Amino acid sequence: MLSKLEERAVSLGAKQAVLETYSFQAKGFYEKNGYELRMTLDNCPETEQLHYMTKVLGQSS
């Protein structure tokens, strides 16, 4: 489903994808799919982190 979303974004002219995921969510999944961790906000909230990840689109993965 993620790759379908990326294909659709590219078809609309997107060059890169940006997403936010919490530390209790799916960071590892996105890393496996080519997303790079760019920024982490600590204490967001309390002991959790909010991760910002990006991926250049339109290249073979």
Next chain:
Amino acid sequence: MLSKLEERAVSLGAKQAVLETYSFQAKGFYEKNGYELRMTLDNCPETEQLHYMTKVLGQSS
């Protein structure tokens, strides 16, 4: 106006602020007001950059 917004956020329990500003917008203004540049997305779009900035709230500035 920015400081009023921050005061209001703190009164609601916020611990930090996150904002996005484009390279043709007000990055310098936010830096003067205590925001730290955390991440920059290039080619967003074309020759512009999108900057992500954060500030820890509730401390004397």
